[in-house]
Amino acid sequence: MNLFEALRVATSGLLANRLRSSLTMLGILIGVAAVILLVAVGNGATVQINNQIQALGANVIFVYPSNAKSTGGVSQGFGTSQTLTMADVDAINTRQQDPDVVAAIPIAQSGGQITYSNQNYFAPTTGTSVDFPQVRDYQIAEGSFFTQDDVASQHRVVVLGQTVVTNLFGTSDPIGQTIKINRQSFRVIGVFAAKGGSGFGSQDNVVVAPITAVWAYLSGGRGKNISQIVASASSASTVTQAETEITAILLQRHQISDPSQADFQLQSQQDILNQANSIATALTLVLGAIAGISLVVGGIGIMNIMLVTVTERTREIGIRKAIGARWRDVLTQFLIEAMFLSGLGGALGIAVGAALAEEAPHIPAIASSSFPPPVVSIPSVLLAFGVSVGIGLFFGIYPANRAARLHPIEALRHE
């Protein structure tokens, strides 16, 4: 029996029972649409996380203090010790032993209430050096960044991110104005261009000041702490070499011979990206698996309806066998019918799932949240279609074989 004939028989059978066929297809349709949509949501989250992490600045390496050297036996936790110094930053910046590092900057964080006129806002204040815009990939939109002289002289100047500007100044020009951070006056000398990205780790909610000024006016007597060093490698491919070089410099400076006893930790953008990606991938898989359950339920629906169809058409099977249909012919016919049912359901499910994923960002409740827009991936579409046809095949085999094994005499006698 040729394929065309089998398809013709399948369609005429399905058209004869339109409601039943539609309901059976609906089972597969919902399953496939759910898989497409939920995997798209997972993909959307992955894309958003990647964008945000990428926006932190490419090729960036973070150096954090750690307390592996502590002898007390009690770990004090990540970042609690003060092992990094300005001298470490300078050593990395001499670039004699680390040709793959472009620049390194110290970071001293200070939380603070910021006020201007009667406006009031909270943003972390970052104390750093003049290479900050280069290392963290910030552009100056207005005014200028502070100079080496500002750092040397502990000038109380700040450069603001767009979010801070909007919240404190609205539409008026912030350049030259004086704001107060923890009741200390700072003069605004520049504004960063917006970096985009929202929610998690917004890059526009920043206040940047010379590290010496932060130490002198905002650290509250905690001394010249450096919470982290941020270095940038010359390119994405040299990040690993740059990490090795920085590790060597710091081990030498801290007089540590065993790298496992290091009192600092390195983390590159790539490390963070990898971690985030593995979490997002796990999320996508879990969502897909949950949706996959409904596909299996749809498959059982197909098996059920195919069993009914075989019983109903027992006489027809008998006639076909009497005029020469072999086991293989009957099997093929019913398998094609089951696969047609599930394949069509799958194709419609893909359309519905993709349409929902496309429309989701336009739904007001979703648009106003920071919910990532779903991204439909081509592999998930192909996989979902393949799986739906496969489900037809798998769940169709038992009913089809039952039909193909019917004895022609008994099948003909069936009323």
Add this chain to the structure above:
Amino acid sequence: MIRLDAVTKTYRMGRVEVHALRGIDLHVEAGDFVAIMGASGSGKSTLMNIIGCLDVPTTGRYFLDGTDVAKLDDDQLATIRNRKIGFVFQSFNLIPRTTALHNVEMPLIYAGAQNRRPRALEALEAVGLANRAGHQPTELSGGQQQRAAIARALVTNPAILLADEPTGNLDSVSSVEIMKLLSALNAEHGRTIVLITHERDIAAFARRVVELRDGVILSDERTAA
């Protein structure tokens, strides 16, 4: 054309063995028109199933057109039915929701034959139903449905035409028409026909009448016709 040697058929119904056929010897030559008669329970349906290769004998041998079919498996039997036997059933047994033309084409599809459409049309013409080719079974009268069924039986050019109570569901006018059609196919085209019936006036259209009772042949006579 057909040769049955000491064919028996025993069914097992639960614990009881039913001897449907108790030793049948039957010879049908090419071009003959044989009616097999008998009351219900006489074994004529069992005999038809065996002649039609829908079933195999318990013992004995059956040669159809020179092939020993007693030992064939299901798929081989299906191929034999497709190539050598044309069935005409009491209840027509056309496939629903399928045009007369497509019904007639069906055996050719299973045979993997070429030129199916023209051959199917030709067969419909031979039974005088070419003008109803595009109609579905529900749109045809009983007589027309049976003609379509005869066209389907003829389309593969089989060795024998096996008609099981072909007039059982028809009124007397249609019955006569169908029997005249079968007689003509036999007389003018030399078709070998085996007819199963319990009606004597229907059997009278055949050239030879074989009467069965309790699984054995009671009489085997040439008719005047």
